[in-house]
Amino acid sequence: MLRNTLLAIAEDLKAGCTPELSPEDFPCFSAEAASEDPRTSPEALARIAASLGPEDACVFERAARAMDEGDMAWIGFKVVTDAAAAQANVDNEVTKKYGDVGSADGCDLVFFCNDAKEVVAGRPCSPRDLFQMKDVTRGPSMHNDQFEGLTWVSTQLFDSVKVWLAGASDVAVEVAALAHHVGFDVEVIDDDASYLSEARFPDAERTLLNSFDELDSHAPSQDDYVCVLTRGHMHDPESCLWAVRHGVHYVGMMGCKGKNNRVHDLCIQEGMTEEQWDGVKRPIGLKFGAKTPAELAIAIVAELVDVRYRQRYSEEARAKHEGDVW
Structure with missing residues (x-):
């Protein structure tokens, strides 16, 4: 999403105009999400756009500032399908109680939330609303269907981490999907x-080389990750050298000790x-006895998630999170 898009939406709202909210900018309302x-x-996004007023401009202005500051932040939406149910208190005996009020009202809502749990909304929110608004930081939200009559979705305002898979091996197929x-x-x-086909990698960008000697024509950033998974390990040395030359944040290589x-x-x-x-992390992935391509992908992507977690959060923030969870 572009910062200027957010500011244009805010200006439309302050002028009393209905803004255009596009599924391209808010993919949580895409046709794929709707499926x-x-x-x-x-259509739900269009309905929400029509419901917004000048009081909601602050959400988009705060979101634009978050992008300027490189903040880990989200724009979230309360999507109401049953106003009466949304406002009823349906807490159960296991979960924490949030008072005797359900959602503050039976209306759709747009809000801002960042990883510091700062919440900005132009309309009143109940304690239960705030709980679910802060929950978008678990991306996009973990308890979005905990209560009846509504759901919660969000769009992140920061870039995703890029993972380069050097090699279109069978393990790479599984890693790409996961x-x-x-x-x-x-x-x-x-x-x-023939290995680098859309059928094998439907959700990944695919780059065909004439040979692995051309790797340096592609430049990963220092925040990127590289997984060396070449077919038959034929091009592992070139791939490791390429990743190291570009100073990527993480590089891991699959293979046994002798080969490595x-x-x-x-x-x-x-x-x-x-x-x-x-x-170079070798062998790549967490150790728990994985052998098949699918099992190895779980081990590898679990490690990538852990690397991303440690990259994004300070030691203090991790200790707080882990204390709350474990």
């Missing part, structure tokens, strides 16, 4: 079009330092 939950259709599912942007690089020792020798011959080699 999973009809309540979050493009990494996409948990919110990574995925790009797969290979030199064989050979890759080590080849990489050192090409100028990699021992310190740089030590920065």
Whole structure:
């Protein structure tokens, strides 16, 4: 989403005009999202846009500022399907109580929330609303269907982490699907079009090389992750050298100890330092006995999630979160 889009929406609202909210900017209301939950259709987004007024401009202005500041923040929506049920208190005996009031009203709502749990909304919210508004920080929301008559969705205002898969192996197929599912942007690089097909990688960007010698024509950023998963390990040395040259945040390589020792020798011959080699996670993924491509993908993506968590959150923030959860 573009910052200027948010400010244009705010200006329309302050002028008393109905803004245009597009599913392209708010993909939580895309046709794809609606196929999973009809309540979050493009038509629902149009209904919400028509309900907004000048008092809601502050949400979009705060969102634009969050983008300026590089904040981890979201624009969220309360989507009401049954006004009476939304306002009824349906807390159960297990979950924490949020008073005797359900949602503050039976109307749709747009709001801002960031990872510091700052909430901005132009209309009154009940304690239960606030609980669910803050919940969008678990991306997009974890308890969106805990109560009847409404649901909660959100769109993040920050970039997703990009994961490069060096090699279109069978393990890479499984990693690409799972990494996409948990919110990574995925790009797969290979030199064989038959392996690098849309059927194998429907949710990933695909880049076909003439040879792995062309890797340096593509430049990952220092915030990106690289998973070295080449077919038959044929191009592991070139891929490791490429990732290290670009100083990516994380690089991991699949393979057994014996093979990886050979890759080590080849990489050192090409100028990699021992310190740089030590920065390559090998074997890639968490250790829990994974063997099949699908099992290895779970191990790898679980590690990527953990790396992303540690990259985004301070030690203090992680300790607080882990204390609350565990």
